Amino acid sequence: MSADALVYLRRHAGFFVFAVLIMTIPAYLHDSYYLSILAFMGTRFMMALGVSLLLGLAGQISLGQAAFVGIGAYGAAILTTRLGFNPWLAMGLAALLSAVIAGLVGVPTLKLRGYYLAMATLGVNEIIYILLVQLKSLTNGTDGISGIPSLSIGSLDLGGPKAYHLIAWGVALLMAAIALNLSRSRVGRSLRALRSSEPAAESLGVDTSFRKVQVFMVAAAFASIAGSFDAYYVHYISPDGYTITFSIILVTGVIIGGLGTVWGAFWGTAAVVVLPEILKRVNGDITNLIFGILLIAIMVLWQGRTRSLGRLVRTFLVNRRGRQGTTDGAGEPEA
């Protein structure tokens, strides 16, 4: 192995270890309930990556990612069950449509202050939801669409939980690699610059509106592909999965995990997938209440600096220990 390859491996060691850990799970985990949860985590991770790029890098918020997830799912379902398209082709076309819609919404709103995009994306989410319910001849209304085929490669069926885990997480890891690359590239640096100060970024030659629209379109495509994956795995979709509530939960995940890093998106995704599963045993209704409180708490306690929940707790503990140390006078040495 050449020296360059070794350097490359070492620099990205975290990512490769993570990838190997995730991809080997089906070798020892056989329970289909847990495998399903992991598979959903994979597609949620794809959605969160898009949100994380948009929110963490560019400092723009979309409250309508569920609309793009819905376009992905319904695009895949309609094209395969009605028109007999190949599932992969259907997925690609749906992602293209999502990106185009994101572009149409992004061009006027991303020039304005942050809340215009937030409100406009809420509006898009609502419009898409209404269309899914109302365009009965196309979407079958509230009854939803069933009989969606599984993904396959040639004659290899990818519908089983283990095969699906591999393909879904494979794509999710690919997207994570794209996100990592994007954030370290010229695009990522431009976005970080414009997040701190748009006039400053523009004076250095960054086309801020264009960059923001670009990343918004990428986020929409990620969400759309994730939606298609879900549809191919569950074989059934209905409009209720694509509401504003789901959009906000996705944002919550990314914020719990911490903005600006791919790993934040992962931990946040894990939190919003696992927490409801646990709370369901107590009282499922309180999940969103807790998410809402967390959103406020993270913003207020971190004064809008948007770090992860983990870091928030750690700092809090360290501060408390520090304060105790000073009041005791002696204080214990730091571990």
Added chain:
Amino acid sequence: MNFEQFLQYIFSGITNGSIYALTALGFTLVFNATQIINFSQGQMVMLGGMTAIAFHGAGVPLWACFLGAVIVVVVISMGLEHVAVRPLLSKGVLAQIIATVGASFVFETAAMIIWGRQALALPAFSGERPIGVAGATVVPQTLWVVGLTVVIVVALQIFYRRSLFGKAVRACAVNPSAARLQGISYRKVVLFSFALSGAISAAAGVMITPISFMSYSSGALLGLKGFAAATLGGLGNPVGAVAGGFVLGIVEALGVGVVSAGYKDAIAFVILLLVLFIRPVGLLGARVVTRQ
């Protein structure tokens, strides 16, 4: 569409338009004082309707339900200002959006836990017998909604134009630092704006509940439409907010007549997107469409 039908749609549009106008005013009052868009504004309207229903269920007379709901929502709105807004006043748009979105989630889920998922009703303020007007009919509640909206708008105008504190609030909207140098307490102005915004939203919620019911999830739509109305009129302009509300209500009602009732709720967002595309400053051109 014949004339009677047309008139009927106009009446219905003016009724809903009143509610959008009041919600838009709620957005505008907070925005002018703080430059913050409160993403839980619609949930305030919902909480107004729901608390009035709860009071009514406990056997309280209707006028007292109205008053009680306004007081409860004013307290909630001031609590929101205290907990989630004051610490973030100078912390950038993103944190403010996320915190108020979090608040909307809290209000909505709390309402679902307290009142359940079904839509609840409130009796009309003065009977249900329709009144005939030129071939169309109007329920008395419509008159209440439109009448009270006019009273609220006029009272607000007088307050902001004539009273010393009203002038102080307007001064803060124009330039907070300069206002503070004149000895105006910015904190008081912000807290007051949230209280007033909560009161107006709650009133809107109580008034519309007898006509279109209220459930825990009604707030999101009402908030979006209120924002669409405020943007249509020119964000930050109170006169524009009221005008935008009525225009939106009437266009929506006529849209139902022309297209189909199923798409009613989509009309507001199409208008919002069109305004942002064509004329982001709104119809009446506010002072404040700032690029970031």
